[in-house]
Amino acid sequence: MQNYSTFFTVKRLWIVLIVSLVLSFSTLLYLGGQIYQKAPPIPSAVQTTDGVVVYSKQDIEDGQNIWQTTGGMQQGSIWGHGSYLAPDWTADWLHREATALLKNIKLSAVEDGYQITLKNTMRKNTYDASTGVVTIGQNRADAIAQTEQHFVDLYTSSSQKYKQLRKDYAFPIKIVLNKEKARKLSAFFFWSSWAASTNRPNDDITYTSNWPHEPLVGNTPTASVLLWSIISVILLLAGIGGIVWYYASQFDKWRQESEPEKGIAKADFIENTKVTPSMKATAKYFWVVAALFLMQVLLGIITAHYAVEGQGLYGLPLMEYLPYSVTRTWHTQLAVFWIATAWLATGLYVAPLISGHEPKFQRFGVNFLFFSLLLIVVGSFAGQWLAINGFIEDLSLNFWFGHQGYEYVDLGRFWQIYLFIGLLLWVGLLLRALLPAFKDKNLKSLLFVVVLATVSIGLLYAAGFMWGKNTNLSIVEYWRWWVVHLWVEGVFEVFATAIISVLFVRMGLLRASVATTMVIFTTIIFLGGGVLGTLHHLYWSGTPISIMAVGATFSALEVVPLVVIGFEAYNHKKLEHQADWQTNYHWPFMFFSAVLFWNLVGAGLFGFLINPPIALYYMQGLNITANHGHAALFGVYGMLGIGLMLYSMRGLTDIKKWNNKLLKITFWSLNIGLAMMTFLSLLPQGLWQTYQSMSESYVSARSVEFMQSDIMHALVWARVPGDMVFAVGVFAFTWFVFKAFIAKK
Known part of the structure; x- marks a missing residue:
């Protein structure tokens, strides 16, 4: 067996290093291109089957910017990235919306199978690539409105209940958002949750690979x-x-x-x-x-x-x-x-x-x-x-x-x-x-x-x-x-x-x-x-x-x-x-x-x-x-x-x-x-x-x-x-x- 000094000559090592760096960064850039192409889309509008706009693209983008002004990842997290004290806003919104929607389904359904209906409703991808519109039913629109109200109340500190919750989350008590900013912030949280609960086109896993773990909507680890x-x-x-x-x-x-x-x-x-x-x-x-x-x-x-x-x-x-x-x-x-x-x-x-x-x-x-x-x-x-x-x-x-x-x-x-x-x-x-x-x-x-x-x-x-x-x-x-x-x-x-x-x-x-x-x-x-x-x-x-x-x-x-x-x-x-x-x-x-x-x-x-x-x-x-x-x-x-x-x-x-x-x-x-x-x-x-x-x-x-x-x-x-x-x-x-x-x- 050759020892290291004869096998690993300096010239040979430099060739290996340069080739490995070129291949590694080329692959990293190629996969970056895949991320650009397959990232969860930001819809031009989220609207009901009756054409009522729930959120616009501008709402979602403004909401992301408003989230940044509050500290972004330093006050809770999105998709698991950020701080550990306040909730993960993706998971929090997902659970609250799913819970509200399940309640709405039970009230309007004629027969059992509520859980299956909930999963199918949440995971079905209704994004139309030609128009950029996500279409939702009235039950889900109502659930979104209920979930949004929670976040508006939280960020506007509307009552003693929410003041206590802000304290538990280590929110600043005196620094609050107005209702319009809180609504747009909610739009961004909704979008991150939509990506986590909606199946990719022609697939049975979500944009976030079924993360977070949420049994209500069938988010469990995939075979991959x-x-x-x-x-x-x-x-x-x-x-x-x-x-x-x-x-x-x-x-x-x-x-x-x-x-x-x-x-x-x-x-x-x-x-x-x-x-x-x-x-x-x-x-x-x-x-x-x-x-x-x-x-x-x-x-x-x-x-x-x-x-x-x-x-x-x-x-x-x-x-x-x-x-x-x-x-x-x-x-x-x-x-x-x-x-x-x-x-x-x-x-x-x-x-x-x-x-x-x-x-x-x-x-x-x-x-x-x-x-x-x-x-x-x-x-x-x-x-x-x-x-x-x-x-x-x-x-x-x-x-x-x-x-x-x-x-x-x-x-x-x-x-x-x-x-x-x-x-x-x-x-x-x-x-x-x-x-x-x-x-x-x-x-x-x-x-x-x-x-x-x-x-x-x-x-x-x-x-x-x-x-x-x-x-x-x-x-x-x-x-x-x-x-x-x-x-x-x-x-x-x-x-x-x-x-x-x-x-x-x-x-x-x-x-x-x-x-x-x-x-x-x-x-x-x-x-x-x-x-x-x-x-x-x-x-x-x-x-x-x-x-x-x-x-x-x-x-x-x-x-x-x-x-x-x-x-x-x-x-x-x-x-x-x-x-x-x-x-x-x-x-x-x-x-x-x-x-x-x-x-x-x-x-x-x-x-x-x-x-x-x-x-x-x-x-x-x-x-x-x-x-x-x-x-x-x-x-x-x-x-x-x-x-x-x-x-x-x-x-x-x-x-x-x-x-x-x-x-x-x-x-x-x-x-x-x-x-x-x-x-x-x-x-x-x-x-x-x-x-x-x-x-x-x-x-x-x-x-x-x-x-x-x-x-x-x-x-x-x-x-x-x-x-x-x-x-x-x-x-x-x-x-x-x-x-x-x-x-x-």
Whole structure:
């Protein structure tokens, strides 16, 4: 058997990487075209058999925009995407309309068979493609009117009953819609429910593949859901077997050859490296990272507490100033902002470090980018607060400067464009500083991976421009997950892996040829599953079965590389104890090791728990997905961001004056707190909801009666110990950063 170095030549690896990327993105774009063609249509009118218009297309589109101004996915969810406290509006409308229609059928029917009549009425597709009209009977029109009245009463806060319901949903009490806006919002909720209960043309499954689980209308898992779940598990097991066998057979050879030809470096190369003006200018980025991290955690505590108190924090009337949809928007946005800022700043710091070159006006560019990013954060947050608090009446103005309502890309389009320009500036600053390093032939292929990831970070964010103010939600979701999955979870991780490998080579810890082979090989495996694995987010978003087939298959393959984490953890430990000077990097290495653990648990185990279609059918939008989100986003990307930040601080501060006790508290508090948060609260909440979703219906697992039950309250309160431990780590980290930077070097 050939060993890895002869079988995986650099040239061969590059060919495989390029071919796999071309095939993966071509397939992703082709399937995107299928989504465009087969998305649930927005009818020109929903009207009765007598020609009375119930909703117009303008009503539905305006309703979608009004939903965005209220916080969109940050106040309940649509098709399972969004927040977990208020109901899923699709499932809620569907259940209420079906219940009302069943009552109307019973009153008007001459004989039994009410359930069959209900199912046939709800699932029959009466959309006329030539006119764009959906035609409904009078019974259903009456049921829609009754359901609409509930939502109008809820959003206008018409009575004490609905004031209490708003409190349970953590709605802002004083911010209400007028009746016309509430009616149009209802039209959008109706459309999302219509897509979930109406069969596709010439088919017996709905536009959302029978999601959500709702026995009243016959929404149960399809044969495709079960089939592709089985196939995904088989592929996972086969992939694990193959990669463990190959990895185990080659690991000793790889480990023996990983040491540099001249042996491990005897001294820390940073000791003799000049910190350039642009490198010093990155210090302010890390100050802001610490501040944003602290703010994000405080907002997370407030947001979680709203689940039990509804309108405040231990009696403090915060809801009057910071509604739930605001705190959750900022909490999720800050998670992306502080982690991305840490990674971007690390790139700006290490580029001159690797090349030994400081381009002209580099410090000016670094400073200009910093203040631009600061303005984007402040400006977008202000727009979101104004929108949710009802100060932005114009729907177009809200789209551009307010709240777009789509989780993780909530910022207004103007701020999106500004951020995209900022990312392109970052790409230019990093590449011009890194360019001289290409003179080192040993690093050339490794640096090309860095360049590929860097350019991708800049360009992929543009996927967020592919939808407009009135774009069909299925299409919005397709492009949104390009940003969330491919940008945040994909190319950033490739960038970090490549940068760390280059640094290890520069530090004299790793042989360049081995690093190159392993980084390109890892990128092939990671993106090979990750690009098309994006589609597992779209099973129930009005997409065809082909999306489920490809998404289930490739999302299973995403998990495969994570099973060899044990080998990587062992090698990290070996690297750390090769020379005395490596103690300078003890804490960055510890955080990198934590990334390996949470990659296995948060991204791997918790991720695959919800990836198979049959699992996600019942779990979508429940706390089981929040469990995966917290463990993966912070456990992997947050820990990696902190590790990269500490590496950069090694050259920006005096390491001899570092308070290692604070770092020890930070490390263990963050890891133990995150574990407590997930295993004691989020995971049990999600499993309890899943049981309810499977045994009864999806809507019941999200209902106010279930969410405000004693068991759910107890499980929410069980999160407090973990939050407190985690908060200790955050405060310790913030204090460490402050002390490290103010100490004279």
